[in-house]
Amino acid sequence: MKRTECLAMILAGGQGSRLKALTKTVAKPAVPFGGKYRIIDFPLSNCVNSGITTVGVLTQYRPFELHKYLGSGSAWDLDRNGGGVFVLPPYARENEQADWYSGTADAIGQNLNFIDLIDPDYVLILSGDHIYTMDYSWMLESHKMNKADATIGVFEVPWEEAPRFGIMATEKETGRITEFAEKPKEPKSNLASMGIYIFSKPFLKKYLEEDTQNPNSSHDFGKDLIPKMLNDGARLFSYAFDGYWKDVGTIESLWQANMDLLQDTPPFEINGDWKIYSSNPSMPPHYIGADAAVKRSMISEGAKILGEVDHSIIFQDVKIGKGAKVTNSVIFPSTVIEDGAVVDHAIIAQEVVIKAGAHVEGKEEEITVVAENEVVNA
Amino acid sequence: MKSVLGILNMQEKNDLIRDLTAARAVEALPFAGRYRLLDFSLSSMVNSRITSVGVMLPDWSRSVLDHIRSGKDWDLARRRGGLAYLPASIDRSDSRVGDLKDLYFNLDYVEFGDKKYVLLANASFVYNIDFTNVLKFLQDNSGDIAIVYYTAKEDAAGKNVVLETSTNGIVTDIAEASSVKKDTKVAMGAYLMPVPTFAYIVRSTYERGGTDFLVDGIIRHAGEYKIMGYGHDGYVAHVDSTDAYYKANRDMLNPATWEELFMGSRTIYTRVKDEVPVQYKDTASVKNSLVANGCIIRGEVENSVIFRGVTVGKGAKVKDCILMQRADVQDGALLENVICDKNVIITKNKWLKGAKTYPYIVTKNIMI
Numbered sequence: 001m002k003r004t005e006c007l008a009m010i011l012a013g014g015q016g017s018r019l020k021a022l023t024k025t026v027a028k029p030a031v032p033f034g035g036k037y038r039i040i041d042f043p044l045s046n047c048v049n050s051g052i053t054t055v056g057v058l059t060q061y062r063p064f065e066l067h068k069y070l071g072s073g074s075a076w077d078l079d080r081n082g083g084g085v086f087v088l089p090p091y092a093r094e095n096e097q098a099d100w101y102s103g104t105a106d107a108i109g110q111n112l113n114f115i116d117l118i119d120p121d122y123v124l125i126l127s128g129d130h131i132y133t134m135d136y137s138w139m140l141e142s143h144k145m146n147k148a149d150a151t152i153g154v155f156e157v158p159w160e161e162a163p164r165f166g167i168m169a170t171e172k173e174t175g176r177i178t179e180f181a182e183k184p185k186e187p188k189s190n191l192a193s194m195g196i197y198i199f200s201k202p203f204l205k206k207y208l209e210e211d212t213q214n215p216n217s218s219h220d221f222g223k224d225l226i227p228k229m230l231n232d233g234a235r236l237f238s239y240a241f242d243g244y245w246k247d248v249g250t251i252e253s254l255w256q257a258n259m260d261l262l263q264d265t266p267p268f269e270i271n272g273d274w275k276i277y278s279s280n281p282s283m284p285p286h287y288i289g290a291d292a293a294v295k296r297s298m299i300s301e302g303a304k305i306l307g308e309v310d311h312s313i314i315f316q317d318v319k320i321g322k323g324a325k326v327t328n329s330v331i332f333p334s335t336v337i338e339d340g341a342v343v344d345h346a347i348i349a350q351e352v353v354i355k356a357g358a359h360v361e362g363k364e365e366e367i368t369v370v371a372e373n374e375v376v377n378a
Numbered sequence: 379m380k381s382v383l384g385i386l387n388m389q390e391k392n393d394l395i396r397d398l399t400a401a402r403a404v405e406a407l408p409f410a411g412r413y414r415l416l417d418f419s420l421s422s423m424v425n426s427r428i429t430s431v432g433v434m435l436p437d438w439s440r441s442v443l444d445h446i447r448s449g450k451d452w453d454l455a456r457r458r459g460g461l462a463y464l465p466a467s468i469d470r471s472d473s474r475v476g477d478l479k480d481l482y483f484n485l486d487y488v489e490f491g492d493k494k495y496v497l498l499a500n501a502s503f504v505y506n507i508d509f510t511n512v513l514k515f516l517q518d519n520s521g522d523i524a525i526v527y528y529t530a531k532e533d534a535a536g537k538n539v540v541l542e543t544s545t546n547g548i549v550t551d552i553a554e555a556s557s558v559k560k561d562t563k564v565a566m567g568a569y570l571m572p573v574p575t576f577a578y579i580v581r582s583t584y585e586r587g588g589t590d591f592l593v594d595g596i597i598r599h600a601g602e603y604k605i606m607g608y609g610h611d612g613y614v615a616h617v618d619s620t621d622a623y624y625k626a627n628r629d630m631l632n633p634a635t636w637e638e639l640f641m642g643s644r645t646i647y648t649r650v651k652d653e654v655p656v657q658y659k660d661t662a663s664v665k666n667s668l669v670a671n672g673c674i675i676r677g678e679v680e681n682s683v684i685f686r687g688v689t690v691g692k693g694a695k696v697k698d699c700i701l702m703q704r705a706d707v708q709d710g711a712l713l714e715n716v717i718c719d720k721n722v723i724i725t726k727n728k729w730l731k732g733a734k735t736y737p738y739i740v741t742k743n744i745m746i
Contacts (some may be wrong), residue, residue: 035655036671074450094405237645264659271654271672280650282451284640285411285670285684287633301412301671302641304633315654317641 002082004054006140006198007120008047009108012040012128013060013101018250021371027059029128030066031254032332032350034261034270035298036311038069042133044076044128045276048291050136053156054083054118057128058107060100063089068242075279088114103219109208115201123204125221127195131257132245133274139239140198142175149203149234152177152226153196155241165192166222172237177236180226191238193222194245208286244268245317255347255367258313258330262296281316283332291322307337321356324347329363332372341378379510383493384423384431385464385621386416387567387591389477390440392504394536394619397739398719403436405501407447407623408702408720410630410639411670411685414445415617416501417648418639419568423453425644426509428497430459432487434480435466445649452647462487476589479511481580489577496576498591500567504615504626506639512570512608517549521606522575523596526568528614534558536618539592541607549605552597563607566614569596575603613638624717624737627683627700631666653686661692677707691726692720716740 016028023031030039040057047055055078057065073085088111090100101107108125110113115123122143124136134153143151154168162184168191169179178190207225211217217224229236244267248254260267270276282300288294293308302317307324314320318331321339329346337343338356345362349372354360357378362368370376390404398407405416407656423431431454435442446452449461467483481498488496497509507526516524527541534557541563542551558564569592571579579595587596596605613635615626629635640646653672658664662675669675672687677694685702691709700717707713711724715732719742724730728746732738740746 262668271657271674275652276654280646280652282650284413284630284636284646285668286656287631287636288664288667288669289633290666292665294658294664296660297658298655299658299669304636315655344454 001219004083004118004120006052006054006122006124006136007115007118008043008052008055008124008126009111009115009125009138010040010043010047010055010057010128011107012057012066013063013107014129015061016129016249019254020251021369022251022254022347024371025060025062026065027061027063027128028249030062030069032315033131033248033254033278034258035315036280037276039131040066040069040128040365041076041276041278042131043128044078045274046132046134046136047124047126048076048078048277049173049274050134050140052124052136053078053080054086054120056086056088056114058088058111060090060107063087069279071279076277086114103224105208105211105217105223105225105268106219108204109212109219112205112208115205120201122198123201125195125197125199129247129249130194130245131248132194132241132243133268133270133276134194134196134241134243134245135274136198139196142237142239143198143252145198145238147235148198148237149200150197150226150229151234151239152236153194153241154191154238155194155245155294156190157192159187159190162190162192164188166226167192168238169258171304175238175240177230180222180230180236182222191240194241195222197221251347251367251369252365255330255345259311259328261298261313262311283316286314289322292320307339319364324354349374352376379427379513380429380430381494382426382481382513383488383491383496383573384420384428384569385488385496385498386420386423386431386433387477387498387500388416388434388502389480390500390530394621395617395623397741398620398623398717399438400741402441403438404617405436406438406441406741407617408685409504409617409623410627411668411683413646414441415504416442416445417706418504418506419499419501420446421648422453422505422507422509422644423497423499424454424647425506428509429454429456430462430491430493432462432484434464434477434484437466438517443614447649451649463606464589473676474589476582476591478580478588478591478594481591482584483509485577485580488573491573493573495570495572497568497570498576499569502565502617504617504639505566505610506642506644507568507610507612508644509568509570512568514558515547515608516606516698519606520604521548523569523571523605524608525549525552525565526562526570526610527565527606528610528612530558530560530562530564531564532560533572534622536616536622538616539597541565543607544624545607547606549600552600552605554593554597563609564614564616565592566610566616570640572633620717620737620739621735624700628681628698630668631681636668651686662690677709694724698737700737719744722746 012029016023072079246257286303289306299314300316315333346368388405392399448455454461464484583595670686677690682699687704693710710727712729723745
């Protein structure tokens, strides 16, 4: 049987409380993005495109919709013999109560049995809430070449934003990490952690087992494990990524990342060879009516546009009535915007009805959110 | 419908649609922006809970095989039953044309299965029908054969099979007609009957020199069976000519038809391609059109059906056109009443114009 060289583990259990109304019924990784995707499509597609075909998805908060979405993994070509997608919710072990994942490291630690079962050489740890396209195979190459114990994906942030991130100080020539500071007040570098780690498996296992026993640990890679590894003099290297990368943990950043796709030349190639796979609804091409006006927008299948759409993202099966006006907004699947309604600077969740003539208007600094299944009257 | 075996027939003649079918069967013609014609009959079978379907392969079978593959997109990749490909017969001593030969040589597939009925459907029709009602109709009337028909809404050219029925639904006459008048009942290429009846018709007709299942098997022996006519009210198009192809595609621009065919509870399935939503840029202007995912639109599009992955450049105008997959209409080009096959490139500022009644066809992989 084929061995798994590198196992990916996607942390997809986050509630995403800063996304407020959008995560009332689904976990953050299942939040729609970009007209047809969900956030988790990005790390999953990156894995497949990088040749990593064994992927554990750690779920916890509101898992059912995410589980249903993942299914057998076939949408991402991850229904593989001896590999593919494994959904990993918390579970009970003998002599122990089932326990929630209490931190990133705890989530991986509780699944050490799974990692042993797959028995890979390397474990790639990813977040389920970032938008980017990245070839992990180069990062793995660099990990091997450096004979590293751990490799951390980093990207350059503007110096003034550095205090919001986990910041790495590195040796210039080698990229070896000398210091790590979580949200430093006075950053020594502007290389921020992307929350992407490759560990050699025995090394990871040793540290996770220790961490589980440590009552003072908050069981977080950034806060606890990485500093301890550095303290012990382990070989930790950085791997610089210079493409588009966005944490979409807040309403504003989620809105902004959607709007980024609408630039004349989007900041990352979404239409190229690096396909983003997604569970496809079987819907016809969308229909644009005789009196409609559509520009600077992305529109998906099954939508019916009779009104005006400018600088917006429209998901599948959305209906926009005559004389309605949608600008600077993101409209999730199966929502209806009736005749003459106005929507501006808003994110409208699934299956909402904006009644004829109603106005939903936000501002760039304060995006209005309408939650799933709501009805907005005029 | 667990007791029904579906057979997809792909033997539509291509004399009147040559340019678009030089290297593909009529049934594999791209349609309505992302589908192929066979999706409609195949999806209707699946939506009627038929779980075993035999696909009779046409002479040009690559595009059919590449489209259907394991049948997974129709949920037909099953442990039991599911999809079976029925290759054309290779009996060199028999040079007859027609579907009967292929049915004859694949009779064992029908007879040795556990199904009680056969639904033979011609895959060159566009419709969305629930076949469970047809089975019930056949059983309730204790008929031998059920033929599904629609009532023509207008006069139409092209060879079709027309029926007359008595008030209780019994087919009193059935014949081939060279054109169709408004209000006539036209067979829509779907026939349901018990397996023994089907096997008897195929065997006895083939062994007596027949070539065509419908003409030689049913029409010539209509008096020997109790044939029931089942009327279907919804949208139906028979794509047997370039004209019919052009018209049926543009019928999809009627929102009521689009909704009836695609947005109801019976989904039309097709092969999934993972394309990005359509990107409309600053200079785009689109009216009364269907646009499939993967397109990038910077120019003007009107009354057109745009397939997956098409690009329309700045200042380009596309009016009353059908642009199949990955057509590249460059800046300033002008297209009116044109059908572009797959992978066509229309370079900058070129003008192409056909007539409404006679669209200009740009064949596959051509650069103009």
